[in-house]
Amino acid sequence: MVLISAFYKLFLRPFLFLLPTESAHKITNLVLRRHSLRNIISKPLSFTDDRLHVDWCGFSIQNPVGLAAGFDKDCEMIPSLASIGFGYITGGTVTADARCGNPKPRIVRDKSEQSLINAMGFPNKGVDAATISLSKIKGKLIKTPIVVSISGTEIIDILECRKLLEPLSDVIEINISSPNTAGLKIFQEPTSLDELIGKINDVRHKPLMIKLPPYSSGCIEKARENILRLARICTLKGVDGLTIANSKPVIDARLATGRGGLSGKPILEDTIQMVKDIRSEVGSKTIINACGGVFTGEDAWRALQAGANTIQLYTGLIYNGPGVVKEINKEILKSIGK
Ligand SMILES: Cc1cc2nc3c(=O)[nH]c(=O)nc-3n(C[C@H](O)[C@H](O)[C@H](O)COP(=O)(O)O)c2cc1C
Numbered sequence: 001m002v003l004i005s006a007f008y009k010l011f012l013r014p015f016l017f018l019l020p021t022e023s024a025h026k027i028t029n030l031v032l033r034r035h036s037l038r039n040i041i042s043k044p045l046s047f048t049d050d051r052l053h054v055d056w057c058g059f060s061i062q063n064p065v066g067l068a069a070g071f072d073k074d075c076e077m078i079p080s081l082a083s084i085g086f087g088y089i090t091g092g093t094v095t096a097d098a099r100c101g102n103p104k105p106r107i108v109r110d111k112s113e114q115s116l117i118n119a120m121g122f123p124n125k126g127v128d129a130a131t132i133s134l135s136k137i138k139g140k141l142i143k144t145p146i147v148v149s150i151s152g153t154e155i156i157d158i159l160e161c162r163k164l165l166e167p168l169s170d171v172i173e174i175n176i177s178s179p180n181t182a183g184l185k186i187f188q189e190p191t192s193l194d195e196l197i198g199k200i201n202d203v204r205h206k207p208l209m210i211k212l213p214p215y216s217s218g219c220i221e222k223a224r225e226n227i228l229r230l231a232r233i234c235t236l237k238g239v240d241g242l243t244i245a246n247s248k249p250v251i252d253a254r255l256a257t258g259r260g261g262l263s264g265k266p267i268l269e270d271t272i273q274m275v276k277d278i279r280s281e282v283g284s285k286t287i288i289n290a291c292g293g294v295f296t297g298e299d300a301w302r303a304l305q306a307g308a309n310t311i312q313l314y315t316g317l318i319y320n321g322p323g324v325v326k327e328i329n330k331e332i333l334k335s336i337g338k
Helices: 002-018 021-032 037-045 078-083 127-137 155-168 184-188 190-203 220-236 265-282 297-305 315-320 324-337
Strands: 054-056 059-061 065-067 088-094 107-110 115-118 146-150 171-175 208-212 241-244 248-251 259-264 287-291 310-313
Touching: 002 021, 002 037, 002 315, 021 078, 021 107, 037 078, 065 324, 078 088, 078 127, 088 127, 088 171, 107 259, 115 265, 115 315, 127 146, 127 155, 146 155, 155 171, 155 190, 171 190, 171 241, 184 190, 190 208, 190 220, 208 220, 208 287, 220 265, 241 265, 259 265, 259 315, 265 287, 265 297, 287 297, 297 310, 297 324, 310 315, 315 324
Parallel strands: 065 088, 065 310, 088 146, 146 171, 171 208, 208 241, 241 287, 287 310
Antiparallel strands: 054 059, 107 115, 115 259, 248 259
16 A cells, blocks of 8 residues: 555656646546456555444445545446545536536646645536446445435436436435536525425435535635525435535636635635534534545544544545545544544
8 A cells, every 4th residue: 555655646646747637637537447447456455444434324334434526527437436445435426417517727736735726517428427337337336335426506407317316326415515517506595405405305215415515705604604504404304414515616817717616735624614513503413524625534533523424535535646545544543542
């Protein structure tokens, strides 16, 4: 594992970081789509210990480190990603129809801060393509639950995604919080969210999670109140879990849209604060997945201590490579032992 981490940081990352961010992601995607890769990477990267097991959405997951939505938008890399050692994988965000996303450039790195700013706008091949990808792996990943993130600006589209993807996944996560998609904010209105969850509840058979927006800059107190209200609605409606949170809206002239979502190190403190606030708001029953800025075992441990059941990461994987999951789990185990 030390070798894999060193190889990534010394050779692979410098090469990938020479490329535009989206090209680097495309290369990674091409490699990870080869399902045979799992035989090579799974042994050095796997790490199990009963003390890491977590009861989560009706599953006993192997460890509390999940992959966040957005890395595998079309659910094409799940077997390889599972072999990296994640406790669960989130595929998507999938929308009913294929989308080409926002104009480029739509993702930039800030290496000194270890962050990314993206304005992807949900590029994905649509629900039919995701259905085909997931059908190919159905029942093959016994130990790693698959979450599929879905979204849309109309309830009917989200219902359609649920109908097709729920039978092929273990948990559905609804993303109401991408900062880069016009119209998505509709479900950040309490009445619209209540209606959306009600309609999903009428038909769903599997656990449901909602991915909330972060506290935005500006009037933090007002944003906080609004998000706590959304969290309360989710709990009252019987939602199983909350993912806290999506990337943080920022202005950035390097992006074609002039604005995007900040992820990585700079948002960790916001994540921890949100987890604390929302845990005390919703009580102990609702699952909380802390998502935003987790890079190390210490970050993960802080999020778990703040009240999260699991953590999710995306940007930490880009900066620290595939060995990051094992590293985090080993460090969590040390903290458990203290
Ligand atoms: C390039 C990129 C694309 C993303 N796409 C999605 C997405 O499709 N759906 C979603 O819910 N979150 C998406 N996210 C947000 C991440 O899932 C996560 O919430 C955010 O990056 C904060 O976590 P991190 O600091 O560990 O990256 C995306 C993030 C990045 C960097």
